[in-house]
Amino acid sequence: MYRQKYLFLTPGLIALVAIILFPLLFTIRVSFSGWDVYNPGLSWKGGQNFSRLMADSRYWAALGRLSVMAVGTVLIQYVLGFALALLVWRDVIARRFFRVLFLVPMMTTPVIMSVIWRTIFHESLGPLNPIIRGLGLPGVPWLSDPVWAFVAVMLVEIWQWTPFMFLLLLAGLLSLPSEPYLAARIDGAGPVRTFFSVTFPGLAAISVGAIVIRLIEASKILDTVYVMTSGGPGESTETASYYIYIRGLRDFQIGYSAALSIIYLVIMIVALTIIAKLLVRFLVRPAP
């Protein structure tokens, strides 16, 4: 019976290998090949793709840009999500309505919403600049200026994914025990101190989970960039995944883009592991 357990595990293991491990192993193999539009197939090029990418400043710049965009949007999403969750946590008028309203952006299709936002940000035809000018301010070159385009992509990401943070943090808030709040009030803690001493520590574990999940998702940002700016103006909004997309599916350098993907994956695993450990250390188990 003991040996037969492997027999029962086999179907699951086969599915696991087929779904997860095979594509990964195949990508690694492709990354060592010179597969491109002229030479399709698994030819062996050794580490040439990897030495090429080490010198590819556009790739590293895209990774740097991605880091700023991912960390920036996720932090803002976290703060906004937390604020919105606190807003509708307790007894407020039309609480259920607001809870649903805040979730709407997450339920929309990213590509469609990116098109809508591109229209909103359109400098001459979009509705945003007339509103800004109506307030007496100069119009903003939303998608034609490198900095403003970067801001615009971040704004759409924040708009789209803040509800995810809101949802997780609201669930966390609703599951918090009420007793420590009673204790805090008796022990002399006002609302602000209670937030930092009871609410925030109570949500630390959920916060870490939500931030890490969002960082993983944000590090893959592609659709918003593709639709809104196509990485431009110039390369100002080009992220690592968008650059890999250009190399792989536009230039058809499959071998090279596989190498980019593998290095990207390794960097992400290392970076997110370090971030998760730091968050756990500083948020979940504060030093006494």
Add this chain to the structure above:
Amino acid sequence: MLEIHDLTHAEDGVTHLDHVSARLAPGTLTTILGRTGAGKTSLLRTIAGLLVPDSGEVSLDGQGWSRLPPWKRPTAMVTQQFINYPHLSTLDNVAFPLVRKGLRWPAARDSARAMLDRVGLSAMVGRRPSELSGGQQQRVAIARALVKQAPVLLLDEPFVNLDYKLREDLREELVDMLRNESGLIVLYASTEPREALSLGDRILLMAEGRLLDDGEPQQVFGAPATIEAARVISDPPINILPLTVGAHVAAGPFGAQDAGDLIRGLAPGEYRLGLRAADLRPGGRHVARVVLSEVSGSETVTHLDLAGFALVMHEKSVVTHPPGAEIAVDANLARGFIYGADGTLLRREAPHGQD
């Protein structure tokens, strides 16, 4: 002096506090005795500022607390639930109120360590509440309340969720600790008459948000002011019998002639006789049917049916009375309380404490 003046609070049509007033002196331990829903917790929460009364005020030494939020009131509270901060160590839990009072963490931790030593948790300073037993968690809560050195300490049935033995031990420990705290005003809510009688310097008796009686334990127990008060403070339940005074004198199934001075001089009419369970005894000429007999420790409480009257008899020994059996009982009517038609105490025979 803590003054509770005419507190009223109702919610969803239910009255939790109904014009409650009391004055509590420093250095006294007052028990608030009442059944579940009597308003004990509401009273304590109102004093702590956790509940806003519809009317009335709480003041300490003449300073009104109406405008003071709970975190600014000089009160400490221990509740039924083992309330602590789950993310903090035992030491930091106890240090927290001191830090809120303005102490720096090192000084607060020193005081907290000393307090944890007093409650016997010096070996647990680094543990989180979830790593402690229920009794230990409540010790942490007590330590957190005491370390604050607030002039008003509110204890809301602090041991009710603990097992009997632990409850007894912790209660004794707490009383010992409170003896060392001079000038403290302690309010201890309880549903158990025995606990209230043994603990407090004074008892506030409550039912349905109203203050039924207020006085020293012996006085409140020895002469319950109303039938309702007698019911609340009597454990086992007091027997309330109809008492007819006229040509035919009777207290329920008993002839009341042997009630002695208790009924002498009463005008003819209908009264109620309160008779404690301990004042019924086996033997005598009345035959009752046993409905239920419960042995608790070394005592026996027997529920009887005597000529259609439900009676409770308390014996200070372990006795077996099978349900349905017929036993002879007699009543010491001279130790009863006579209440008028409105339920207020008219007469009692002689002072007698808790048996």
